Amino acid sequence: MSASIAFPAVIVVGASGNLGPFIVQELLKQKVKFSRIGILSTPEKRAKFHTAAKYGVDIVLGNYRDAKCYEGFDVVISFAGNSILADQPQMIDAAINAGVTHFYPSEFGADISQPAFLQERYFQDKHLTRQHLRKRASEIPGFVFTEMIIGAFAETFILSDVFGLDRQGRTFTYYGDLDDIKSISSMEDTAKYTVDSILLPFEAEITERTLRVPNGNYTVREFVEVLSDLDNTQYETHVFSVSDARKQQESARLAGSTDLELAFSLKSLFSSPFMVVPKPWQNGIFNFKPKNLTEMIQGCI
Ligand SMILES: NC(=O)c1ccc[n+]([C@@H]2O[C@H](COP(=O)([O-])OP(=O)(O)OC[C@H]3O[C@@H](n4cnc5c(N)ncnc54)[C@H](OP(=O)(O)O)[C@@H]3O)[C@@H](O)[C@H]2O)c1
Incomplete structure (x- = not known):
């Protein structure tokens, strides 16, 4: 050493x-x-x-x-x-x-x-x-x-609209499979x-x-359940395919919107098994x- x-x-x-x-x-x-x-x-x-x-x-x-x-x-x-x-x-x-x-x-x-x-x-x-x-x-x-x-931060993943949470509307929109595992911190x-x-x-x-x-590994479904328990209400989930996110990423790139391009790039990345x-x-x-x-x-x- x-x-x-x-x-x-x-x-x-x-x-x-x-x-x-x-x-x-x-x-x-x-x-x-x-x-x-x-x-x-x-x-x-x-x-x-x-x-x-x-x-x-x-x-x-x-x-x-x-x-x-x-x-x-x-x-x-x-x-x-x-x-x-x-x-x-x-x-x-x-x-x-x-x-x-x-x-x-x-x-x-x-x-x-x-x-x-x-x-x-x-x-x-x-x-x-x-x-x-x-x-x-x-x-x-x-x-x-x-x-x-560290994987993904709970603060950003769960509590940000970038990743699909609408706390007011009690919905969660995800590109991928709710059983995807994530390393969360x-x-x-x-x-x-x-x-x-x-x-x-x-x-x-x-x-x-x-x-x-990382703090630990959890599925997206577990996030939604924990959040539903803590907010004392059942969140409605909307699930789309990863290719939908990639298409939106490309449209944003063509439109010259780097922030949106990176946001959709991040959404598709989050469904990847390599996020573990x-x-x-x-x-x-x-x-x-x-x-x-x-x-x-x-x-x-
Ligand atoms: N894994 C995850 O879920 C996750 C989530 C969030 C962040 N991260 C990572 O953590 C790291 C830090 O991210 P963050 O979210 O804390 O960053 P951030 O809030 O976007 O920015 C951090 C700091 O960078 C400086 N900065 C940003 N844009 C600037 C500009 N245009 N001109 C000058 N300074 C600028 C500012 O410094 P001042 O304080 O001096 O103003 C700002 O406070 C990144 O590598 C990010 O990828 C990971």
Whole structure:
């Protein structure tokens, strides 16, 4: 095993998105383990981070392509959203130039190394980022990176209209089969796994580490049942074929609507058997019990 830095300085990019706030909160809970916790964002967003600053987080204002922003930090955790995923190679180079030794790319999803996902449009920028990280890790002694693989977030899958939930209308629309199995995670638990993993040493000679830590595997039918129980009403399900989603994806592409194209790409991806995170999983090396499906959903409705 190679030693990890005793009290690393950690900076988060994309801190105010869907997942970022959970990590910032977890970093603050565990702040005695870190010499410095930072958030990198742009000057016009300063006000969003007022509370974090009050709790001792350093708010670094600048451009994520600029090495100066990462000076004094050992670890970068990127939560780049879809529209800036393609900028991650520049972010990585800037971080390396500033002396960062450990990078977490914005992954936090399916295991995209599975052959079925290698050409998938939705994962294109994540693949390019991985390739870039591998290249830089082969060039820079001591530089390592960690990919966190969690499947799909309960918060996003169940509770978002992107995936077919209409909570007001009590309906759920799905492209695929209700008995499809998914690996599902809670953002709060993923934040715990991520923050705990910062201090886990890397195996000797290893520069790329993939941690597969979903909360559990569940069928779509189970989601709907749990949600129906919690909302005390039976959700009506509308099921369509995956090819319907692909057709809508293509129409959106032709119409030039990238957001809609990606939304339908995601719907079809969700019916894929590859959305189940392959085992072995590494949850056992961490010291807490993750939430079950009911707890995950209860925590965010
Ligand atoms: N598996 C799943 O179910 C699932 C669900 C959601 C997300 N994810 C993954 O988790 C990661 C983070 O996703 P997220 O949903 O948290 O991302 P997000 O909310 O869309 O965006 C995260 C951050 O990226 C920055 N950003 C986004 N668009 C930008 C732009 N045009 N210009 C400048 N900055 C921009 C913002 O940073 P500031 O905070 O500085 O404004 C934003 O807060 C992604 O890799 C995503 O694929 C997975």
